[in-house]
Amino acid sequence: MVVQVKNNSTHFSRAMDSMPQKLAANILLLGAENVGKSALTVRFLTRRFIGEYGDIESIYSHNDKIDGQEISFNIWDSLYPQSCFTPESITDKQLQWADGVILVYSICDRSSFDVVRQQVQLIRQSRKMSVNAPIVIVGNKRDLQHQRTVSSEEGRLFALSADCGFFEISAAETYHGVLLVFHELLVRIKESRAIKKGVAGIKGIVRTVSAVFGKKRSE
Numbered sequence: 001m002v003v004q005v006k007n008n009s010t011h012f013s014r015a016m017d018s019m020p021q022k023l024a025a026n027i028l029l030l031g032a033e034n035v036g037k038s039a040l041t042v043r044f045l046t047r048r049f050i051g052e053y054g055d056i057e058s059i060y061s062h063n064d065k066i067d068g069q070e071i072s073f074n075i076w077d078s079l080y081p082q083s084c085f086t087p088e089s090i091t092d093k094q095l096q097w098a099d100g101v102i103l104v105y106s107i108c109d110r111s112s113f114d115v116v117r118q119q120v121q122l123i124r125q126s127r128k129m130s131v132n133a134p135i136v137i138v139g140n141k142r143d144l145q146h147q148r149t150v151s152s153e154e155g156r157l158f159a160l161s162a163d164c165g166f167f168e169i170s171a172a173e174t175y176h177g178v179l180l181v182f183h184e185l186l187v188r189i190k191e192s193r194a195i196k197k198g199v200a201g202i203k204g205i206v207r208t209v210s211a212v213f214g215k216k217r218s219e
Contacts, residue, residue, distance in 0.1 A: 022070040025189050027182070028094050030119050031104035032112040033080045036140040040104060040171040041077045043178045049171060055079060071186065080115070090119060092128045100134035100189045102181060105155075107139045107168065108147040113155070120162050130196075134188035136165035138181055143170040 029037045038053040045062050062073040076094065103119055105112040116137060124131055137159045139150065152168055159166035165184050169177035 022072060023190075024072040024074065025186055026074045026076070026097055026099045027185060028076045028078065028098035028101045029104065030078055030090065030101060030116075031080065032106075032109070032115040035104045035106040035109065035112045036171050037104050038077055040102075040138070040140060040169075040178055040181070041075055043171045043175055044073075044075075044182055047175045049173075051172070066183065066186070073182065073186075090122050090126070092126075095123065095126050095128040098129065098133070100136070100185045100192075102136050102138060102185060103164075104138045104140055105150070106141045107150050107152075107155075108141055108144050110149045113139075113150045117158060120164065124162075130192070132163070132192065132195075134165075134185055134192050135162070136167065136181055136185045136188070137162075139166075139168040140171055142168050142177075143173045 029041060031037050038056075039049060039051065041060060042048065042050050045060055057079045058077050060073075060075045060077065062075065064071045064073065076097065078094065101123060103116045105116045120135065120137075123129060123133065123135065137155065139152070139155045141147075155168065156166050165188060167177065167181050167184070169181065171178055
């Protein structure tokens with residue numbers, strides 16, 4: 001009986017190890033005023049569209065299951081400061097907290113696209129976040145094609161040059177497009193973590209080998 005209990009315990013432990021662990025993803029939303037950051041967030045969280053929001057900075061939590069894995073999304077919906085062209089426009093606290101970033105502009109407002117380009121530069125130059133941190137750029141308000149001032153091609157080419165994901169969506173019209181944005185960033189966050197884990201493993205092996213050879217030389 002003792003052997004049987006031990007075997008069952010071992011089997012249970014292995015089963016638990018094979019189960020996918022819950023993944024937490026901290027997502028920072030940035031962009032200029034009136035581009036639809038909050039509308040995009042609420043659409044993702046509730047599938048509903050709300051057009052008007054006050055000046056409130058919030059962190060939302062949302063649990064989901066993707067490909068059988070439990071995901072905990074933490075979304076920091078940030079306010080746009082008076083000037084994006086200062087170091088304080090994206091804080092060290094935000095960059096240290098975030099696993100990935102969504103940058104939103106309005107296809108009807110060229111100045112908001114310029115803000116996104118500036119924010120990409122600030123993120124890439126910061127030492128508080130990896131230079132290869134996952135970023136997805138979103139051109140919102142696609143339903144207002146007649147007011148467009150930023151072409152799809154321009155947005156896509158900039159995202160490609162900055163190694164960012166890119167989507168054009170209408171948070172007002174569809175939930176599916178918004179869902180794709182968050183799922184794409186999640187994929188990129190997973191890839192980034194896998195790369196970091198691999199690099200850490202290689203560094204550990206190098207340290208071990210160096211220690212062994214160093215010890216042999218001293219002997």
